[in-house]
Amino acid sequence: MALKTFHLEALKAEHIPKILEIENRTNGAPWSERAFQNELSHRDRIFLVAFGGGEILGYGGVWLVIDEAHVTTLAVDEPFRRQGIGEKLMIELLEKSQEAGMTCSTLEVRAGNEAAIRLYRKLGYRQAALRKGYYPDNKEDACVMWLYDLDCWSPPQ
Ligand SMILES: CC(C)(COP(=O)(O)OP(=O)(O)OC[C@H]1O[C@@H](n2cnc3c(N)ncnc32)[C@H](O)[C@@H]1OP(=O)(O)O)[C@@H](O)C(=O)NCCC(=O)NCCS
Numbered sequence: 001m002a003l004k005t006f007h008l009e010a011l012k013a014e015h016i017p018k019i020l021e022i023e024n025r026t027n028g029a030p031w032s033e034r035a036f037q038n039e040l041s042h043r044d045r046i047f048l049v050a051f052g053g054g055e056i057l058g059y060g061g062v063w064l065v066i067d068e069a070h071v072t073t074l075a076v077d078e079p080f081r082r083q084g085i086g087e088k089l090m091i092e093l094l095e096k097s098q099e100a101g102m103t104c105s106t107l108e109v110r111a112g113n114e115a116a117i118r119l120y121r122k123l124g125y126r127q128a129a130l131r132k133g134y135y136p137d138n139k140e141d142a143c144v145m146w147l148y149d150l151d152c153w154s155p156p157q
Helices: 013-026 033-040 085-099 114-123
Strands: 007-010 045-052 055-065 068-076 104-110 126-131 142-147
Touching: 007 085, 013 033, 013 055, 013 068, 033 045, 045 085, 055 085, 068 085, 085 114, 104 114, 114 142
Parallel strands: 068 104
Antiparallel strands: 007 045, 045 055, 055 068, 104 142, 126 142
């Protein structure tokens, strides 16, 4: 579904019911309501929600762990994919992590998730390891990816 514009906001409790709907149709191992609520109550977390046409389109989060920005989740609702929303969420998460003093970023992604791996590679992440059978729902391997030098990183042009 083509969008004219979208914008990002920090997560609020009132966003969670709609996020859960997207999460349950997007993630093979969906987060619970409690897990999203936890994102509201910790100062060392950044969680952003994408809005357009009055609807929630996607979301993503990081945990700030010492000097690492650990990407914990990222999703765009299926009808709104391939319009730059996932990339914008990631760029904003990384820029906010830089502002918070993080110097690197890491994440795990399903080895067969070509769309997400391409996005992360575009942003500068590189595969560092493979965790065999990491995902409990289907025993899929996880690629562990790292973005070093976050302190001097800038978004792709
Ligand atoms: C991964 C995901 C968040 C991407 O969101 P999106 O808004 O569709 O992505 P964007 O439009 O911002 O695409 C940015 C880049 O990602 C890559 N990409 C995204 N979708 C792709 C696809 N289907 N095939 C190939 N590359 C893709 C491309 O490099 C693209 O850059 P380009 O447009 O210059 O080619 C989305 O596919 C999604 O929600 N998937 C299900 C949940 C998921 O897998 N989350 C990641 C968990 S680790």
